[in-house]
Amino acid sequence: MVFPSDLEISRSAVLQPLTEVAAGVGIDEQLLEPYGRTAAKVSLDAIDHLADRPRAKYVVVTAITPTPLGEGKTTTTVGLGQAFGQLSLPGMVAVRQPSMGPTFGIKGGAAGGGYAQVAPMEALNLHLTGDMHAVTAAHNLLAAMVDNHLHKGNALGLDPHAVSWRRVIDVNDRDLRQIVSGLGGRADGSPRQTGFDITAASEVMAILALCTSLQDLRARLGRIVVGYDYDGQPVTAEMLRAAGAMCVILRDAIKPNLMQTVEQTPVLVHCGPFGNIAHGNSSIVADRIGIRAADYLVTEAGFGADMGAERFFNIKCRASGLTPDAAVVVATVRGLKAHSGKYTVVAGRPLPEAMLEESPDDVRAGAENLRRQIANVRRHGVTPVVAVNAFPTDHDSEQRAILHVAAEEGVRAAVSTHFTEGGKGAIELAEAVIDACDEPSGFDLLYPDELPLVDKIDTVARQIYGADGIDVSPTAARQLETYERNGFGSLPVCIAKTHLSLSADPALKGAPSGWRLPVREVRASAGAGFVYPICGEMRTMPGLSSSPAAERIDIDANGEVVGLS
């Protein structure tokens, strides 16, 4: 039998009315605003409505350092949520919304996969309830107001060469990375070098994900720094009188979107901030609702535990005040084999043939990465659980090798076959998670607010990445000094480095040692509330390939979508 495509599985799923999905976790119909028949926005009033209910166990799903193919964190998140349903426990899932640009680029859609996915995948991947578009619109209104301010007399003395606010669009469009705007005549603005990032990279997206209420959203938008005046002082969205209108544009986008998995598990889909220059986690408001709705709230953090989970702990939990009870570390046979350093995995291409041969030794050779990511979770006082995300090409001996590493580290572990079997395949994992959540936990931030920014970077580099220290460029040093002076010194740091290695060099696999983290420059997302040092090439606008998914996506004679995968 041929395994069905994600789209076929999504289409064949029997979905419940969302009012029933919501009712199952205590969310009244009056708190739902339907958007079409397959998604609904949840009013933020739900936070107050649910306040008296017991707090759920809060589980974050993270991973080893992934290959460019990803190691199935989203499928594991969804599968784990579904497993709670199989155990008749009220579980709930909170995930990011996929970006539409990449849907038409390399990916063709993202919603988990196999029998562990959010449904329907068309709704999830295309517009959903329009939040991404609202972020784009709010971001670009501010950009227009920046240039309009320059055009209309520049009362604030904004230095055109010190404007850092670019524009965003949710399309993979490399030609917009670097542009000169304001060409034409005097009435068409003033020429200025600028460009577009993809919407997921917008600070507005990070703000939406990190705000705790509508009023907090309004305040954070006002704190956005668009650039500096001729005296080097920050110019904010509030000073440009843009933040109110931006907040109005986002007033529906702040409400999380309720959907369901193919097994009818409730899912809150909300926000999709970038995983390198931003924190790569779904929204705080979604978790604030989910934490009182379900018994188990499972959320996902982008990339490996050094990246998404570190930010989950030190940026998201710092802002929300919510503390996790357990962290699932997803590991795969192919991922650990890649960490042996013997193979090169490339996105969009099949795995090297040799990598498919049985070799538990390769797995063991790459296991240092798993050990380090387990330690990274423990460093925050959180109990790890290793999930071996099973692939059909795995050999038993290889999966056992991973379980053996986990046992050596004293960590609960389970093989999970959610992709092919849905929630049933993740029951053993769920039982391990339940046990882990029952352990006394002592969540701890990695560093206090008051630590100087440079020391925060050094702490993450040494304690999480395993670096020997950091090398701060003169530019970066000057920027750090400016940020401390501007009052941003108490913010957490979001280190923008490659997600393909614990180090700053994507070619270094396993758990590299004997290296130092180069800090090239530092930027601030003052509205979102973090400072982000740039430690490598960060691409904030993808391009299309020579054969983009868009070329295969179409409607058929019945008007149904084809080509999403």
Place this chain on the structure above:
Amino acid sequence: MVFPSDLEISRSAVLQPLTEVAAGVGIDEQLLEPYGRTAAKVSLDAIDHLADRPRAKYVVVTAITPTPLGEGKTTTTVGLGQAFGQLSLPGMVAVRQPSMGPTFGIKGGAAGGGYAQVAPMEALNLHLTGDMHAVTAAHNLLAAMVDNHLHKGNALGLDPHAVSWRRVIDVNDRDLRQIVSGLGGRADGSPRQTGFDITAASEVMAILALCTSLQDLRARLGRIVVGYDYDGQPVTAEMLRAAGAMCVILRDAIKPNLMQTVEQTPVLVHCGPFGNIAHGNSSIVADRIGIRAADYLVTEAGFGADMGAERFFNIKCRASGLTPDAAVVVATVRGLKAHSGKYTVVAGRPLPEAMLEESPDDVRAGAENLRRQIANVRRHGVTPVVAVNAFPTDHDSEQRAILHVAAEEGVRAAVSTHFTEGGKGAIELAEAVIDACDEPSGFDLLYPDELPLVDKIDTVARQIYGADGIDVSPTAARQLETYERNGFGSLPVCIAKTHLSLSADPALKGAPSGWRLPVREVRASAGAGFVYPICGEMRTMPGLSSSPAAERIDIDANGEVVGLS
């Protein structure tokens, strides 16, 4: 008593559940997809479901040549729809969706006004169900695929200097009018002069408004010409394999949006194509639903009767096959006074003091414009009705002067006070419209498909605008020849000229004679299905003022929107 603001009136309106609004015009709940609580998409299946019902009377609302302030065509459209309700007749309104960019620019919101508006105005003016965003996304995906095609080997031989497909954004952003994209390194595309238009100016918007079904949408998208190859042959979205994905992006946007007026009259809000470079009418699919739902379907055409109504007749009705029964020509005292040529009216500023003094002579001096627009309606075999849209600053003698002109022309007329009184204030107008619809009508297109393009332009210029003829530039002549050769010769023409005069010179008021229409260049919207000669300066991307509405739009302490007006 101070007259309440539009936002206050909108907030105080008692709205019905949309299922009841729909049921009142025979639309089953199963055909509705709710989007929030105040808008719902109507499935295109409604066209088949309603096929056996009698056909409604089809009324288009047009106007004299407006001042820059507008003469209240939308309020009249809404008020007339409400008046049918007052007469216990099932009336329905079909209008365009306001563009979000201008909401934050000069206007602060558009939804009719006073007691004749679509509610709630926040939903209407902000995102609604995301159709505008979908148009933006589909348009810009094609743009990215154009540049990606150039970047990845240019197999079609597309001439980079002959690419006419720009990008769009729904923000008033003058600095994006003219840009150079593709700067940076080799991986960042190739430098090329291009720019952004506002989303309403997108050909995709015109296509969405003119298509008759999802499959027709798909076919029209494929016919979009993005530029020409090195041999001068058109390169289409179909050849770039982009049209399928664009159609998928638009698969919800094609469904009209059901809302209601402040008097619970059902309103289909759908599409907002530009009124100069496009046809400026709401969608055909909305009218196809409305024409079988209500007894009276009232729709609006942009600008004066020489512009929106001419395109309604010759572009929209040509494509839909629907024929109008009556056309309301909105006239105002201030508008006809302005046509006397004695006053200058400027957008965003109060009327000149002298214009507010009682002067029926000024009204009579400007009446030639009204006479010409009445004739323009009659030229298409449609029965006109003059609506005097009353303003508090009008004098009785001035309103009577308009009624007298209508009587001289043998046209039914009524003063309408819908702005201050709602549907009750438009009852007399509605009765005149009912009588007009009962007249035998002989709708006639102005010109046949097979007339050469240049003769179509000449026909509109002479017979509708009152020109002595047309002056075609050598460039335009060459372009017309190319379009005839490319097979676009059978398309109707959409003449892009100023809407502030019957002529091509916005300063000429009344009904100018002794002038010729200069045709500077000609462009084709092959997907939408029209050719548009450019006869004047056409701004397709507005800018923000020195005090944009965005600066006053905010949320209050309760999270409610303030500053929309």
